Amino acid sequence: VRIDGTDSCPDVLQHALERGILDAAHADLQQAVADADLVVFCTPVDCIAAQVLGAAAACRWGTLLTDVGSTKANIVHAVEGKLPPGVVFVGSHPLAGSEKHGPEHARADLFKDRLVVVTPAEDEALSRVAAFWTALGARVETMSAEEHDRALALTSHLPHLLASALAGILPPQWRGLTASGFRDTTRLAAANPALWTSILHANQESVLDALDRLGDQLHRFRQALSSGDTNLLEALLYQGKQVRDSLRNE
Amino acid sequence: VRIDGTDSCPDVLQHALERGILDAAHADLQQAVADADLVVFCTPVDCIAAQVLGAAAACRWGTLLTDVGSTKANIVHAVEGKLPPGVVFVGSHPLAGSEKHGPEHARADLFKDRLVVVTPAEDEALSRVAAFWTALGARVETMSAEEHDRALALTSHLPHLLASALAGILPPQWRGLTASGFRDTTRLAAANPALWTSILHANQESVLDALDRLGDQLHRFRQALSSGDTNLLEALLYQGKQVRDSLRNE
Numbered sequence: 001v002r003i004d005g006t007d008s009c010p011d012v013l014q015h016a017l018e019r020g021i022l023d024a025a026h027a028d029l030q031q032a033v034a035d036a037d038l039v040v041f042c043t044p045v046d047c048i049a050a051q052v053l054g055a056a057a058a059c060r061w062g063t064l065l066t067d068v069g070s071t072k073a074n075i076v077h078a079v080e081g082k083l084p085p086g087v088v089f090v091g092s093h094p095l096a097g098s099e100k101h102g103p104e105h106a107r108a109d110l111f112k113d114r115l116v117v118v119t120p121a122e123d124e125a126l127s128r129v130a131a132f133w134t135a136l137g138a139r140v141e142t143m144s145a146e147e148h149d150r151a152l153a154l155t156s157h158l159p160h161l162l163a164s165a166l167a168g169i170l171p172p173q174w175r176g177l178t179a180s181g182f183r184d185t186t187r188l189a190a191a192n193p194a195l196w197t198s199i200l201h202a203n204q205e206s207v208l209d210a211l212d213r214l215g216d217q218l219h220r221f222r223q224a225l226s227s228g229d230t231n232l233l234e235a236l237l238y239q240g241k242q243v244r245d246s247l248r249n250e
Numbered sequence: 251v252r253i254d255g256t257d258s259c260p261d262v263l264q265h266a267l268e269r270g271i272l273d274a275a276h277a278d279l280q281q282a283v284a285d286a287d288l289v290v291f292c293t294p295v296d297c298i299a300a301q302v303l304g305a306a307a308a309c310r311w312g313t314l315l316t317d318v319g320s321t322k323a324n325i326v327h328a329v330e331g332k333l334p335p336g337v338v339f340v341g342s343h344p345l346a347g348s349e350k351h352g353p354e355h356a357r358a359d360l361f362k363d364r365l366v367v368v369t370p371a372e373d374e375a376l377s378r379v380a381a382f383w384t385a386l387g388a389r390v391e392t393m394s395a396e397e398h399d400r401a402l403a404l405t406s407h408l409p410h411l412l413a414s415a416l417a418g419i420l421p422p423q424w425r426g427l428t429a430s431g432f433r434d435t436t437r438l439a440a441a442n443p444a445l446w447t448s449i450l451h452a453n454q455e456s457v458l459d460a461l462d463r464l465g466d467q468l469h470r471f472r473q474a475l476s477s478g479d480t481n482l483l484e485a486l487l488y489q490g491k492q493v494r495d496s497l498r499n500e
Binding site for chain 1: 291345346347348364369391393401402404405406408409410411412413414415416417418419420421424425426427428429430431432433434435436437438439440441443444446447448450451454457458461463464465466467470471474475476482484486487488489490491493494495496497499
């Protein structure tokens, strides 16, 4: 296996070469992909589709393109029907990562036992992309881009938005009164704002739906709290606990 | 030092004796406190005041009473002016703990480097209660019960409510699509529902205020998202990141 890479930032390429993450670095995307069997796009979700189309023009017959973007419909549909013959794109989203970024945070076991969602494609392309992810230790599940985006709006995009909203309203004088609860609940707020702006924007409709669902649930809490209905309050807390407890061993 | 304890559940007392956490166990509260220099109430916030008053009647002159409740105004005001002469109550709230409970999760370093908020009292009682907490490794800060409750509504009670609301709206078929982001943001939802019902209820007014502040911020996110105002969206995410990053090293 030989790994070529390109990045908009020369320092990142230099760092990746020095750590042995890349075998060769390129300043130009089309040059980087010219000999590739597989190309993986790890860029913001509002850049991926244009880069896929730009790279595809320079790819040889049989090259498989995929990505790691947190949204799928905007990417898959922008690429659909526009690739040269013999070049295939399959959307991927590995449910792994952290609020950190850059080659200095690279980990060989990042995808171990994690789920990777891939979008529908013809059998050969699907099995090639699945083989790539399973070789890195992941499990693979195929799902339509739309279903993926609806689910991830609730399981990932809304938690980011929420963590950020909660952190954003903390007055400076109360920072010393936070403990591990506040820190865990707001951990995602430390993520890259530009990256998450494009994710939330690209999945606008489903994130707004998820925000409405949460708004309804917060309204139930508010009603229970303001009316002093402790039975309802406890039932709502119990509902959350049941779900959270069910996630422990999955 | 000799540590006597009482609990409504005999199994808990048995377990605490076996692990050497207690020197003696009592079925009766008044019996347990009869010889005490210091009594620490670790019970739900809606039980503490009545237990303090019940215990105080059996205490000898000079006994200092404190608690670890997550709300302070409801407790401090219910006790105020009702204690027998020579018995003093100072409210405490150590900002430490987890969603786990019971003597099997006891840790000697639980309070190390943590903040304990104590409510105003006369100098001698304050310095005795502060000496107790600092001996366990904590830092101590005095704050009015009202200010404590307003701050903790935002830094602790709202995060619990929010974690629970988010966990509660996850449909079963999407549980497999959660990753560490969802799990961290909802960790607090695993806490004891009965315990948190009494905390939220006891601090009703401030929690409703905090919920309103969050509602306003979520409304800003919604406006930015639905109007496609990516500059505003990024500014809101950046605001959250700045606060979150400032908590790292505190």
